[in-house]
Amino acid sequence: MQVNLNKTLPAMGKFHVIFLRNVMIYFDAETKRQVVARLVEQLLPGGYFIVGHSESLNGLTDTLRAIKPTIYQLP
Numbered sequence: 001m002q003v004n005l006n007k008t009l010p011a012m013g014k015f016h017v018i019f020l021r022n023v024m025i026y027f028d029a030e031t032k033r034q035v036v037a038r039l040v041e042q043l044l045p046g047g048y049f050i051v052g053h054s055e056s057l058n059g060l061t062d063t064l065r066a067i068k069p070t071i072y073q074l075p
């Protein structure tokens, strides 16, 4: 399924892992916050959210905890 991350996401179920690698480069800060918030809603508790090696979620979400550089987890 292809989705536009800038819009309300369709019903996709929830995920153990979400990779958002090298995608946020296209978005301004507010759009990044909205995209991350939308995707965090799709994570199962304990699920992992992984970004690209040059990216970080610092300042974009308080919901995820940083595990290692580029790897975050929903408590």
Ligand SMILES: C[S@@+](CC[C@H](N)C(=O)[O-])C[C@H]1O[C@@H](n2cnc3c(N)ncnc32)[C@H](O)[C@@H]1O
Residues within 6 Å of the ligand: 003, 004, 005, 006, 020, 021, 022, 023, 026, 052
């Ligand atoms: C640099 S590529 C990275 C591809 C892959 N994630 C990787 O790391 O190799 C950026 C990707 O972001 C996707 N993208 C950009 N804006 C998007 C949006 N609003 N919704 C969904 N995907 C988007 C593009 O289609 C492209 O596949």
